[in-house]
Amino acid sequence: MLEKFQVSIEFLNTPHGKLGCVTCHGGNGLEDRFEFAHNGVNPKPSEDAEGICGICHYEALETYQKSLHATVRGFANSLIEFSGDPNALDNPHAGLGEPFSLNCANCHATCGECHVSRPSNYAGGLIDRHKFFSTPPMDQTCYGCHGARNAGEFMGTVGFAHDVHYEKGMTCMDCHDVSNFHGTGEEYASMWDKPTLPSCLDCHEDIYSGRSAIEQHNVHSEDLLACQVCHAQANQNCFECHVTVADDRQSVASHSEMRVLFRIGLNPTPSEQRPYKYVALRHIPTQATSFIESGDNLLPNFDQRSNWKYSPTHNIQRSTFQNESCDSCHDNSRIFLSENDLRETDSLASYNAITGAPPLFK
Amino acid sequence: MTKKKTKVLYQTGLLILVAIIVLIGMGCQKKAPRQVVTARFTDPIYLEPQVSDKCIACHTKTHPINKLATRVSATAETGG
Numbered sequence: 268m269l270e271k272f273q274v275s276i277e278f279l280n281t282p283h284g285k286l287g288c289v290t291c292h293g294g295n296g297l298e299d300r301f302e303f304a305h306n307g308v309n310p311k312p313s314e315d316a317e318g319i320c321g322i323c324h325y326e327a328l329e330t331y332q333k334s335l336h337a338t339v340r341g342f343a344n345s346l347i348e349f350s351g352d353p354n355a356l357d358n359p360h361a362g363l364g365e366p367f368s369l370n371c372a373n374c375h376a377t378c379g380e381c382h383v384s385r386p387s388n389y390a391g392g393l394i395d396r397h398k399f400f401s402t403p404p405m406d407q408t409c410y411g412c413h414g415a416r417n418a419g420e421f422m423g424t425v426g427f428a429h430d431v432h433y434e435k436g437m438t439c440m441d442c443h444d445v446s447n448f449h450g451t452g453e454e455y456a457s458m459w460d461k462p463t464l465p466s467c468l469d470c471h472e473d474i475y476s477g478r479s480a481i482e483q484h485n486v487h488s489e490d491l492l493a494c495q496v497c498h499a500q501a502n503q504n505c506f507e508c509h510v511t512v513a514d515d516r517q518s519v520a521s522h523s524e525m526r527v528l529f530r531i532g533l534n535p536t537p538s539e540q541r542p543y544k545y546v547a548l549r550h551i552p553t554q555a556t557s558f559i560e561s562g563d564n565l566l567p568n569f570d571q572r573s574n575w576k577y578s579p580t581h582n583i584q585r586s587t588f589q590n591e592s593c594d595s596c597h598d599n600s601r602i603f604l605s606e607n608d609l610r611e612t613d614s615l616a617s618y619n620a621i622t623g624a625p626p627l628f629k
Numbered sequence: 630m631t632k633k634k635t636k637v638l639y640q641t642g643l644l645i646l647v648a649i650i651v652l653i654g655m656g657c658q659k660k661a662p663r664q665v666v667t668a669r670f671t672d673p674i675y676l677e678p679q680v681s682d683k684c685i686a687c688h689t690k691t692h693p694i695n696k697l698a699t700r701v702s703a704t705a706e707t708g709g
Contacts, residue, residue: 274688288688289679296681304683323674 271392272310278397291319311387313378320378327449331378334450341457342371349553349566365561366510369519374412381448386411405439416503416549421581426527427500430582442469459538467494483590493534495547497590499580501529507612508552512560523552529589531596532604532620535573548604548620549578554612570615575604597627 278284289296294308312319316337321328335341346363347355359368373388380386381403384393389411394404403409410418415425418439423429432441442465455461473479475489483497508523534546555569589596596602603624609617 272688273690274685276689279685279689285678286676287678287681288684289681290676292684294684296679296684298683322676 273393273396275396275398281399283399284397311377311379311384313380316377324378327378330446330450330452332450333452333454334448335455335458335461336376336448337450338454339372339375340454342374343367344456346371348572349568351568355565360516362562363558363565365512365516366519366558369512369517370510370521376412381408388412389414402438402440409439417579417581420500420502423582425503426582428582428584431584459536459541464540490542491544493541493543493546493577493579495578495580495583496531496543496545497596498583498585498587499529499547499578500582500584500587501527502547502549502578502580502582503527504550505552506550506610507554508557509554510558510560529602530575530604530608531589531602531622532575533622534577535575535616535620536577541577543577545622546577547580548575549580550574551576555614556612572614573616573620574613575608575617575620594627596624598624600624 274284274288283291287296288294291312292308292310293312295304295306298304316328316332331337343356346367347353350363355362356364356367358364376386382401383397383399385391385407389407394400394407405418406422410422410424413419414422419425421430421433421439423433444463444465446463447461447465451461451463458464468474474484474494477485479485487497504526505523506526508521510519510521512519530548531545532548534541534543537543551574553566553569553574555566558565589599589602600623604621605623606618606621609621
């Protein structure tokens with residue numbers, strides 16, 4: 268256990284190290300005895316958003332306090348939409364508020380959980396003997412929370428081959444602006460509302476110019492296909508989640524079936540930023556009875572939201588099985604979402620994502 | 630040329646000269662660097678370092694404290 272909290276001598280000569288342990292963590296730095304030395308110690312001083320970090324790093328703090336990493340409003344709003352009740356999470360001991368407070372609400376990240384430690388819901392402990400990372404190492408931090416889907420697919424631990432950008436040495440931070448992590452100062456309802464999300468076009472500028480050296484880019488318009496339709500591989504999909512509440516009602520656990528597969532479907536949420544007709548899909552595991560142990564009929568709006576969602580799958584390859592030739596995709600009904608893919612537990616809105624394979628025009 | 634005309638010409642020339650100097654001055658003026666707000670702090674604040682010798686001794690393992698993780702006796706609790 269102590270190994271996780273070992274500090275390097277080099278750290279002591281850094282600006283943070285020169286402050287002394289007690290300045291941030293409290294406790295008694297002159298006491299030999301364990302209990303007395305650790306009396307009042309705060310192992311996570313950055314948990315208080317207005318605490319020690321904000322004294323110097325107030326500029327980052329100003330935006331961070333409203334960021335989705337800090338507020339986890341993305342989770343909350345998703346549950347509220349399913350329930351149709353804006354106050355659905357207000358009571359932490361009943362209804363949707365119970366699983367939210369026992370699980371989802373704990374998922375927020377503190378300054379320290381990216382810049383000096385691993386997230387506590389990953390392995391916890393210091394990343395490198397208390398070294399502070401201005402740019403956190405993605406395999407120790409981002410992956411800790413996002414490893415089951417996007418970060419895992421990017422690094423190749425989930426699904427098939429890793430992302431070609433990862434292969435070239437790129438990290439999450441090479442595409443995602445710092446405001447994606449620290450926020451912009453605005454409160455967004457979900458990550459999709461962020462104005463600074465990366466776009467493939469940020470680097471690959473000529474894709475939709477009509478003058479691309481790749482002929483397939485010139486015949487598929489921007490409002491027709493998301494890049495992932497042609498360039499993503501199979502992704503992680505979860506089905507039929509059931510949340511179990513412990514007998515003492517102090518913790519929850521969730522169980523769902525996971526499958527790696529690739530499906531193209533109609534974009535369930537077209538927008539100005541993502542106008543695509545066809546997108547790569549990912550199945551979210553919520554079912555109408557997912558939270559039944561916390562109450563009956565907690566998700567009355569369940570049928571209004573599709574289980575199959577637009578997926579910005581992060582395992583991009585230049586060559587994939589579906590872009591090998593025209594008829595690898597056109598007329599290939601196996602990769603397009605069909606009624607056979609839907610389960611009894613899926614919402615009615617999921618039917619809106621179904622599409623047949625587009626015919627091959629000759 | 631009348632004295633009046635000479636004066637007008639002189640004033641006009643002077644005005645043009647001043648305008649040219651101002652224009653050249655504005656063109657040569659060094660652009661103020663754009664302030665870039667990053668995640669780093671721009672106005673460091675001094676914090677008084679707190680004595681942490683014993684913490685460092687244990688957590689760096691340079692000088693492990695022998696009593697590490699031992700239970701505190703009842704007499705120690707009361708200072709006896």
